[in-house]
Amino acid sequence: MNKDQVKGTAEKLKGKVNEAIGRATDDTKQEVKGDIQQAAGQARKNLGDAKETVKKS
Structure with a gap:
């Protein structure tokens, strides 16, 4: 795993x-922030997965 x-x-x-x-407090703004x-x-x-794939090639 890379950083x-x-x-x-x-x-x-x-x-x-x-x-x-956000859901628990009915705060739509926080819910969207989480999304x-x-x-x-x-x-x-x-991006990290792609770097690992390139590194293994």
């Missing part, structure tokens, strides 16, 4: 937490 994979996974987790808190964080985390993880 992009780790940071991407961490960002996704933070996003899930923010989304859950955006999850998308950004997934993008970073995908």
